[in-house]
Amino acid sequence: MYKVVYGIFYLFSLLPLFILYGIADFAFVILYYVLGYRTKVVMANLETAFPAKSDEERKVIAKQFYRNLTQTFVETLKMLSISGKAFDKMYSLDLSAVNELLNHGKRIQVHSGHQMNWEMANLAFAKNAGSRWVAIYLRQNSEIMDKLLLRIRSRFGGTFISAQGFQNEFKKLTESQYMLALIVDQNPARPERAYWLNFFNRPAPFNGQPEKSAMRNKASVVFVNFEKVRRGEYRFEPVIITEDASQLASGELTRLYRDFLENSIRQQPANYLWSHRRWKAEYDTSYSRRWVDDKPAPSSGTDQG
Helix, strand or coil: CHHHHHHHHHHCCCCCCCHHHHHHHHHHHHHHHHHHCCCCHHHHHHHHCCCCCCHHHHHHHHHHHHHHHHHHHHHHHHHCCCCCHHHHHCCCCCCCCHHHHHHHHEEEEEECCEEEHHHHHHHHHHHHHHEEEEECCCCCCHHHHHHHHHHHHCCCCCEEEEEEHHHHHHHHCCCCCCCCEECCCCCCCHHHHHHEECCCCCEEEEHHHHHHHHHHHEEEEEEEEEEEECHHHHHHHHHHECCCCHCCCHHHHHHHHHHHHHHHHHHHHHECCCCCCCCCCCCCCHHHHHCCCCCCCCCCCCCCC
């Protein structure tokens, strides 16, 4: 069955981008106007993040988000067959400073969020990294889609380890130099073990393992700023946050990432994955020892920070 699905998607990927973008425009109409796909979640998230904006302003952001989402889908589909030369025309990425760290023997963690197009960013880094590119991913519920996405993500190299099997692989990984890619804005599976801090002024859990592994291995940490220049063109800007994470205090790297991600989202609010239920977990006062924000912890789970 996988070969059949792969064959269909591959044939679609051979279509010129302008036709694929036409399909994306049609999909936008279906998702937003006909199905109303997660529109309540999107609007609620936008109200949390941008309370000062009017409903009309948030609707403008929401509509552009759905356009960006459908464009991201067809762009990712295109990655099945695109040539390396054609792909290089779709992004800009300067890894000279990062590769200089590699030349000095540093291990590097690259932290990013669900900004579009994160799949293209993975391919761009894998193609240009001066060391082994290792990415952690969450398995899809569908085995067919999981295999298809892995095929896309590995088009230009890289090693991919599922989050479920990461602990078994991590020790071997740290025995040599690496660039480890982590999307670290996802909801942790166990909020009671997460770091808690405000995200757009509302308490949210952040996985503490990326910070802890960086500190434990004295890794350099790079955050990535995403900019959508125009349809089909992106700028991925790596920013070196620290050359040795072990020099930072506990919780500091997570706070720095939160600040960086918020600022990046504010620059292009429609380019973030607002359909994700980011504030699904409610803060509980029993989590107070896990609170790492520089602002005081909420006095109750209903406080908004």
